[in-house]
Amino acid sequence: MLFALGGNFLEELLFRGFVYNLLKRRDPDVRAGVALGFVFALCHVFLATTVTAAGAPLLLFTLWEGVICGVVGARHGVLPATIVHGGAIFALAAGLF
Secondary structure, three states: OOHHHHHHHHHHHHHHHHOOOOHHHHOHHHHHHHHHHHHHHHHHHHHHHHHHHOOOHHHHHHHHHHHHHHHHHHOOHHHHHHHHHHHHHHHOOOOOO
């Protein structure tokens, strides 16, 4: 769980901290959070096509997770988005889903 939260905290700082603030200049908070979910999924194309054999299902998961974390991040901040993101990764890695 610590590994999932720690690693994803850095990703959340990048996406929900930096990129979100760039998108928020153009769009309202929640719309920027949803747009960030699409950016998040696009940034995982390399992972989905070369690192793993998961392909499209991984991209759909990252899109879904990115939108959820984007909305959580827009409403509540980076730390709650990190808990949601890290919790989802931990649940998948632990075989809970």
